[in-house]
Amino acid sequence: MLDAKIPQEVPLDNKWTYYKGHCKLVNPANKRRLEVIVVGTGLAGASAAAALGELGYQVKAFCFQDSPRRAHSIAAQGGINAAKNYQNDGDSVFRLFYDTIKGGDYRAREANVHRLAEVSTNIIDQCVAQGVPFAREYGGLLSNRSFGGTQVQRTFYAAGQTGQQLLIGAYQAMERQVALGNVKMYSRHEMLDVVMIDGKARGIICRNLVTGKLERFFGHAVLLCTGGYGNVFYLSTNAMGCNVTAIWKAHKKGAWFGNPCFTQIHPTCIPVTGDHQSKLTLMSESLRNDGRIWVPKKQGDNRKPNEIPEEERDYYLERRYPAFGNLVPRDVASRAAKERCDAGYGVGTSKQAVYLDYADAIKRYGKIEAGKQAMENADEATIILLGKEVVKEKYGNLFDMYEKITGENPYEVPMRIYPAVHYTMGGLWVDYELMTTVPGLYCLGEANFSDHGANRLGASALMQGLADGYFVIPYTMGNYMSAEIRTKAISTDHPAFEETEKAVADRINQLMNIKGKQTVESFHKRLGKIMWNKCGMARNAEGLKQAISEIQQLKKDFWSDLRIPGEINEMNPELDKAGRVADFIELGELMCMDALQRNESCGGHFREESQTPEGEADRKDDEFAYVSSWEFKGENQWELHKEELKFEVAKPSKRSYK
Amino acid sequence: MTPLGGTGGFMEHKNINVKLKVWKQKNSQTAGRFETYEAKNISTEMSFLEMFDVLNEELISDGKEPITFDHDCREGICGTCSMYINGRPHGPWHATTTCQLHMRAFNDGETIVVEPWRANAFPVIKDLMVDRTAFERIIQAGGFISVNTGNAVDANAIPVDKDKADASFAAAACIGCGACVAACKNSSAMLFVSAKVTHLALLPQGEPERRTRALNMVAQMDKEGFGGCTNTGACEAVCPKEISIDNIARLNKEYLAAGLLSEK
Structure with missing residues (x-):
């Protein structure tokens, strides 16, 4: 059985304090002799590298991008949550903990989430001290806004660029450690395997993406901070390079994979325009506060939106969910849009979009504004003009972004939106110390499964990344490292390094020598279509079984007909991509297996077989209150282990929006 | 040019053909040359990089070498994409990164010239991809506030003037893409350095290291081989994040004050 190593001696709200008071320490002289590998330099990786460097560990940090700052x-827009209660509106550590557990539909671990809520306040202090320019009020104090339907204002932000500012803060802290010689940075390096010695993670094999050469690196411990795997769907809001390779290699070396099927699909993204589409762009969820979502009442209606009269429009969210209307939660809004488009009511050239209309909001705000300015008999044109000004004030930057991408003016015509893959709650299984099932191998941030259950709340991803890196791993790693102080650095000539490097080289050669006809992109697109159609917003047993056999066929085609141009020992982005897609194909199969075994609907995971008569998600706590954790057993073979979830403080209740 | 050049409201999309003259260079050791490609049937809904994707797919299918270029987030924030398009970093649209540039900016039959950033401090790695690690070393020289994790006081303990906080944020919006360097006839990195110096100098937390930061970052900039600033403003004109040239004036002031007052 899985042991999450949660301190049992004290109640929930005291566990982290107790842990910190009792975990083992490593003295400064010993820290200087201990080496740590950090893979990935986003919020989790950069903050971990900086914090560990400050403590005196010898850190090597790796990223595939040209700079860790990228x-x-x-790209995170909205903000970062923290239980500061600066607004005096009743927020507390407990409320942030409770909202996160409930938002995750009772599929996250209580102890981890409580710790996250506790350290959230330290994160804001640390970031301000580093010079992160958060939004402020005129009195000079920090500004907050509400986010994602919570009842308190606990979100700190820097315009629509909060992720950028937090990452730059962590990046600069890490670069300071580079200057001090505590961190050595390897950019344009991609980790391709974990090196295991005597059952422990002791290093990694990387490909230097500029020269194409394989390189070996030793570490007493290895931290994977490599983000989410949403790109398994081909189209997502993730960056082009985001991939599963690092954690997938670790998975195949013994790290179990937690809740792989838990994916968050965001309802307001700019829709696909054609087969050339390479990625999807998120439009902030705040747009749903004022916009109305609709499709034509007639199937396949090709008229322009402004030519469709009011009585021929179907405001389907307002019709289906009269209580919440356009403000239903993310998963509900996403599924409802899919339902309309699948039924043939979609709009735009692709017919895979719905309208988000601001015409009513413009008129409403215009009338209020006319009233404020004592214009009693303002005509329609004046009201619209005034209304547009108000909307511009509130949403101007989002409207500009939409216009840049689509070429359409959202003040004049309704925006077209469609749901898109945004975040993966699943990831490597980790215990309370963030260690995977492989000793010495840790996993932080989006790459692990731990804090968001089946659904992540807005402004919580940034919080988790920085919590893991700045405030959790510096403590929890000591428990492992204190037993390593007598372990001398192992030479990378060790046979384990040689064997692992050879296996990596063999696989690269195998990929290059297929010399088939089809491009990496074409396989990735095929995989994405299978995943999106059968393991996307709504899933059923039959579709998932089909998906598994389709993916197995795709895998055969990939390994027999792939074409990669160029050479191994040079900069070769197609080769980089081929390795990542090969791993995505294997992951896709596991995601479908996980979705198949979880015959309940919870959070972002909706099984069509498990719904109420009204079509709402039906969570089954009696059968499925566990973390599914998958052990790799060989090609197409996995064994399921379950970590039972116990809710001692936040007792499970139904989420309802009607 | 603006993204929506007077079309107002609904956009009609069409397909166009363009000719591309693209810089090809195997690696930093070999000489490069322009290569000509035809990109046919390109939807004006595509982004510029999606047009490259389509072209690369054709090249690979034809057994030819694809074009190598840097890109990642494709939403204008990571700063990875870096192309000189028709004589302008990031192409014709104001305040727009290459990845947000769309094909409706171009006419049917147009020839588009695409080059990498050109600067001694940014050597070409392959084709349109350059090495910008010089920027990293400039940050290492002082682009940070020295505070270890866990040392921070409460975030609201030190009030910050809102106007200063806003100005600091405006400078911190720099994405480190290097367009300013590419646009400058001297390949100066002054806009990049000044944005970072401004970001930190305007905050009370940045005050203790204010002088050494300006001196050390400028020294590193010179060491990396970036040129001097002659105030032509080309950097500001092409910056996708509209970083103001006022920051350079501030850097000059900071640098001068640091030189006069520093005891180190």
């Missing part, structure tokens, strides 16, 4: 944490 990790995809940078």
Whole structure:
């Protein structure tokens, strides 16, 4: 049975304090002799590398990008939650903990989530001290906003670029350690395997993406901070380079994979325009506060939106969910849009989109504004003009972004939106100390499964990344490292390094020598279509079984007809991509297996067989209150282990929006 | 040019053909040359990089070498994409990164010239991809506040003037893409360095290291081989994040004050 190593001696709200008071320490002289590998330099990786470097460990940090500052944490828009209660509106550590557990639909571990809520306040202090320019009020104090339907204002932000500012803060802290000689940075390096010696993670094999050469690195411990795997769907809001390779290699070396099927699909993204589409762009969820979502009442209606009269429009969210209307939670809004498009009511050239309309909001705000300015008999044109000004004030930057991408003016015509893959709650299984099932191998941030259950709340991803890196791993690693102080650095000439490097080289050669006809992109697109159609917003047993056999066929085709141009020993982005897609194909199969065994609907995971008569998600706590943790047993073979979830403080209740 | 050049409201999309003259260079050791490609049937809905994707797919299928270029987030924030398009970093649209540039910016039959950033401090790695690690070393020289994790006081303990906080944020919006260097006739990195110096100098937390930071970052910039600033403003004109040239004036002031007052 899985042991999460949660301190049992004290109640929930005291566990982290107790842990910190009792975990083992490593003295400064010994820290200087201990080497740590950090793979990935987003919020989790950069903050971990900086914090561990400050403590005196010898850190080596790796990223595949040209600079650590470009990790995809940078793209987070909205903000970061913290239980500061600066607004005096009743927030507390307990409320943040409770909201996160409930938002995750009772599929996260209580102790980890409580710790996250506790350290959230330290994160804001640390970031401000580093010079992160958060938004402020005129009195000079920090500004907060509400986010994702919580009842308190606990989100700290820096315009729509919070992720960027937090990442730059962590990046600069890490670069300071580089200057001090505590961190050595390896950019344009991709980790391709973990090196195991005597059952412990002792290093990694990397490909230097500029020269194409394989390189070996030793570490007393290895930290994987490599983000999410949403790109398994081909199209997602992730960056082009985001991939599963690092954690997948670790998985195949013995790290179990937790809840792989838990994926978050965000309802308001700019829709696909054609087969050329390479990625999807998120439009902030705040747009649903004022916009109305609709499709034509007639199937396949090709008229322009402005030519469709009011009575021929179906405001389907308002019709289906009169209580919440356009403000239903992310998963519900996403599934409802899919239902309309699948039924033939979609709009735009692709017919895979719905309208988000601001015409009513413009008129409403215009009337209020006219009233404020005492214009009693303002005509329609004046009201619209005034209304547009108000909307511009509130959402101007988002409207500009939409216009840049689509070429359409959202003040004049309704925006077209469609759901897109955004975040993966699943990841490597870790215990309370963030260690995977491989001794010495840790996993931080989005790459692990631990804190968000079946659904992540807005503004919580940044919080978790920095919590893991700045405030959790510096403590929990000591428990392992204190037993390693007598372990001398192992030479990379050790046979384990040689064997692992050879296996990596063999696989690269195998990929290059297929010399088939089809491109990496074409396989990735095929995989994405299978995943999106059968393991996306709604899943059923039959579809998942089909997906598994389709993916197995795709894998055969990939390994027999792939074409990669160029050479091994040079910069070769197609080869980099081929390795990542090969891993995505294997992951896709596991995600479908996981979705198949979880015959309940919870959070972002909706099984069509498990719904109420009204079509709402039906969670089954009696059967499925566990973390599914998968052990790799060989090609296409996995064994399921379950970590039972016990809710001692936050007792499970139904989420309802009607 | 603006993204929506007077079309107002609904956009009609069409397909166009363009000719591309693209810089090809095997690696930093070999000489490069322009290669000509035809990109046919390109939807004006595509982004510029998606047009490259389509072209690369054709090249690979035809057994030819694809074009190598840097890109990642494709939403204008990571700063990875870096192309000189028709004589301008990031192409014709104001305040827009290459990845956000769309094909409706171009006409049917147009020839588009694409080059990498050109600067001694940014050597070409392959084709359109350059090495920008010089920027990393400039940050290492002082682009940070020296505070170890766990040392921080409460975030609201030190109030910060809102105007200063906003100005600091505006400078911190720099994405480190290097367009400013590419646009400058001297390949100066002054806009990049000044944005970082401004970001930290305007905050009370950045005050203790204010002087050494300006001196050390400028010294490193010179060491990396970036040129001097002659205030032509080309950097500001091409910056996708609209970082103001006022930051350079501030850097000059900071540098001068540091030189006069520093005891180190």
